Amino acid sequence: MLIHLVARRALVAVLFVGLAASRASAQFDFAGSWAPIGTEDVQNDSVPVDYLGLALTDEARTRALSYDESQKSMIERQCEGWGAAYMVLGPFGLRVTSQTDPVTNRVVSFAIGAWEDWNEMVIWMDDRPRPSEHALHTQAGFTIGRWEGGALAARTTHVKAGFIRKTGVPLTDHATIDWRFFRHGDILTVLMVATDPVYLVEPAIVSKSFRMSRTPLDYRAGCVTGYEGREPGDSVPHYAPDQNPFADEFVKLYHLPKEAVLGYPETLYPEYRKKIKNSYVPPPPCTESCGAAGNFVLRR
Amino acid sequence: MRNAFVVFVFVLALAGPAPLRAQRQNGPATTSARDRAPIDLTGYWVSYVTENWRYRMVTPAKGEYRRIPASPAALPLINAWDPAADERAGNQCRSYGAAAIMSVPGRLHITWQDADTLRVETDAGTQTRLFHFAPRAASSPPSWQGQSTATWEPAAGGGSLRVVTSHMRAGYLRKNGVPYSDRATVTEHFDVAPLADNGRLLLVTAIVEDPVYLTGPYVVSPHFKKEPDGSKWDPTPCSSTW
Numbered sequence: 001m002l003i004h005l006v007a008r009r010a011l012v013a014v015l016f017v018g019l020a021a022s023r024a025s026a027q028f029d030f031a032g033s034w035a036p037i038g039t040e041d042v043q044n045d046s047v048p049v050d051y052l053g054l055a056l057t058d059e060a061r062t063r064a065l066s067y068d069e070s071q072k073s074m075i076e077r078q079c080e081g082w083g084a085a086y087m088v089l090g091p092f093g094l095r096v097t098s099q100t101d102p103v104t105n106r107v108v109s110f111a112i113g114a115w116e117d118w119n120e121m122v123i124w125m126d127d128r129p130r131p132s133e134h135a136l137h138t139q140a141g142f143t144i145g146r147w148e149g150g151a152l153a154a155r156t157t158h159v160k161a162g163f164i165r166k167t168g169v170p171l172t173d174h175a176t177i178d179w180r181f182f183r184h185g186d187i188l189t190v191l192m193v194a195t196d197p198v199y200l201v202e203p204a205i206v207s208k209s210f211r212m213s214r215t216p217l218d219y220r221a222g223c224v225t226g227y228e229g230r231e232p233g234d235s236v237p238h239y240a241p242d243q244n245p246f247a248d249e250f251v252k253l254y255h256l257p258k259e260a261v262l263g264y265p266e267t268l269y270p271e272y273r274k275k276i277k278n279s280y281v282p283p284p285p286c287t288e289s290c291g292a293a294g295n296f297v298l299r300r
Numbered sequence: 301m302r303n304a305f306v307v308f309v310f311v312l313a314l315a316g317p318a319p320l321r322a323q324r325q326n327g328p329a330t331t332s333a334r335d336r337a338p339i340d341l342t343g344y345w346v347s348y349v350t351e352n353w354r355y356r357m358v359t360p361a362k363g364e365y366r367r368i369p370a371s372p373a374a375l376p377l378i379n380a381w382d383p384a385a386d387e388r389a390g391n392q393c394r395s396y397g398a399a400a401i402m403s404v405p406g407r408l409h410i411t412w413q414d415a416d417t418l419r420v421e422t423d424a425g426t427q428t429r430l431f432h433f434a435p436r437a438a439s440s441p442p443s444w445q446g447q448s449t450a451t452w453e454p455a456a457g458g459g460s461l462r463v464v465t466s467h468m469r470a471g472y473l474r475k476n477g478v479p480y481s482d483r484a485t486v487t488e489h490f491d492v493a494p495l496a497d498n499g500r501l502l503l504v505t506a507i508v509e510d511p512v513y514l515t516g517p518y519v520v521s522p523h524f525k526k527e528p529d530g531s532k533w534d535p536t537p538c539s540s541t542w
Binding site: 037038039040041042052053054147148149150151153178180182184187189191193195203204205206207208209254255256257260267268269270271272273274276277280282283284285286287289290291292 | 338339346347348349350351352353354355357358359360361362363364365366367368369370405406407424453454455456457458459460462489491492493495496501503505507517518519520521523532534536542
C-alpha cells in the first residue's frame with residue numbers, strides 16, 4: 001500500500017518535471033504578423049541578369065539567359081505568381097495563422113498568407129504522410145514541419161517547375177526546399193536552403209529577418225489580368241542565350257566580375273575574393289540613390 | 301508530510317531541469333558553459349556568400365550605403381571615406397570589427413579557450429573574438445572586437461547562442477566606410493541547421509544598434525558551412541584598400 005502511494009507520487013513528480021522541461025522545448029509562438037526588415041540584399045531582381053550568390057549548372061545559366069521578363073506580360077502568365085522560395089526573396093512580410101484540432105487542441109498546420117503574386121503556404125504539423133511523387137505539383141508545393149532544437153523546421157516538395165529568382169533563374173519540379181524559422185525575441189529569421197539536382201550545383205541559401213508587427217499585415221490582393229501589349233497566341237518573349245542584351249549590364253554598372261553575375265559556384269567562397277583582388281577596379285563614387293531607401297540598383 | 305511532498309514536487313517542477321535553471325536565473329552556474337552547451341559550434345566554418353554579395357565580396361562604391369539605415373551624422377563620414385588614410389593611420393582593421401566581421405568572407409575557427417570562454421578566430425583580418433559566459437567587468441580599453449557576453453538559450457534537442465558585444469572601437473559596417481560608433485552594440489544569435497550529406501550550416505543573425513550613426517537596427521544574417529578540418533585556413537592581415 002505504502003509502495004503504491006510512493007509510486008503514484010513519484011509518477012506525479014515525473015509528470016510535473018516533464019511538464020516543466022517541456023517549457024524549454026521552445027515551441028515559440030509563430031502565429032502573427034512579421035514585417036520585413038529589409039537591411040539585406042536578398043531580392044537580386046533589379047536588373048534582368050543578376051545571378052549573384054547562386055551556384056548554377058550550365059543548363060540553368062543557359063535557360064536563365066534565355067528568359068525575357070516580358071513573359072510576365074503575356075495574359076496567360078500574368079497571374080502565375082512565384083514559387084515557394086519567393087517567401088524570402090520577395091519584399092513582403094509574413095502573416096502567419098495556426099489551425100488547431102478542436103479536440104486535442106494541437107496545432108495541425110501553420111499557414112503563411114498569400115500575396116498578390118505568391119500563393120499561401122501551408123506547413124502541416126500533424127505528421128501526415130507526404131503525397132505520392134506523382135501527386136499535383138503547385139507553386140506553393142507541399143510542406144511538412146516539426147519543432148526541432150527550438151526552431152520550426154519544414155521541408156517543401158512537390159513544387160511546380162518555376163524560378164528561384166525573378167530574373168528567370170529556373171528551378172525544376174524535383175527541387176526541395178528546407179526551411180528553418182528561428183525566433184529570437186521580436187526577430188524571426190527564416191533560413192531557406194533550396195536544392196535542385198538539375199539546376200543547382202550547390203544549395204541556394206537565403207536567410208531573411210522579420211520583426212514582429214503589432215499591426216496585422218495583409219498583402220492579399222486578387223490578381224487581375226490586363227492587356228500589356230501581348231496578344232493571345234503571340235510567341236513567348238525570349239532571347240538567344242548568347243544574345244541577351246542585359247548580360248553585361250550589372251557587370252558594367254558596378255564593375256562586377258562576369259562569372260559572379262552569372263552564378264558560377266567558385267564565386268561563393270572566400271578564395272574567389274582573393275582571386276580577383278588584383279583585377280577588380282572599384283566603381284566610381286555613388287552620386288544617386290546611394291542610401292538606405294535605395295532598395296534597387298540604379299539602372300542608367 | 302503529504303503537503304510537504306506536494307510542495308516539493310511543485311517547486312521542483314517550476315524550477316525545471318538543473319542546467320536550464322542555472323541559465324534562467326543568470327546566477328553562478330553549477331556546470332561550465334562548455335558542459336552546458338546545447339549545440340556544438342566548435343570547428344572550422346567557411347563563409348558561403350549567397351547574400352549581400354556586392355557589398356561583401358568586392359568593395360562597393362564610395363558613398364553607397366544602400367540598405368543600411370545610416371543617420372544624417374553618418375553621411376559626412378561616408379562621403380569622406382579615405383582607405384589610404386585609414387591605412388596610414390593604422391586603422392586598416394576598421395571593417396573587421398565585431399559589428400562587421402561575421403560578414404567578411406573568410407573562415408572561422410571556433411574553440412573553447414577555457415570552460416567558460418568561447419574563442420572565435422577569423423582568418424580574414426586575423427581577428428579573435430572571445431565570448432565570455434562568466435560575468436566580467438569591462439576594464440580594458442575599447443577594441444575592434446569589443447567585449448562579448450554570451451548566454452546559451454537551450455531548447456529541446458538543441459538551442460542557440462546569444463552574444464552581446466559592446467565596448468568596441470568605432471569601425472565600418474562595410475568596406476567602403478559606412479560607420480558605426482564606439483557606442484554601438486551588437487546582439488548576435490548563433491543557430492545551426494543540417495545540410496545534405498551530413499553537412500552543417502551556421503547561421504549568425506546580427507543586430508547592430510548605434511545611437512550615433514544608425515537610425516534603426518541594422519540586421520544581417522551571414523551563414524557558414526562546416527569544414528572537416530583547417531586545411532584551408534589562410535590568415536591574412538586587415539586591409540583598408542581591399
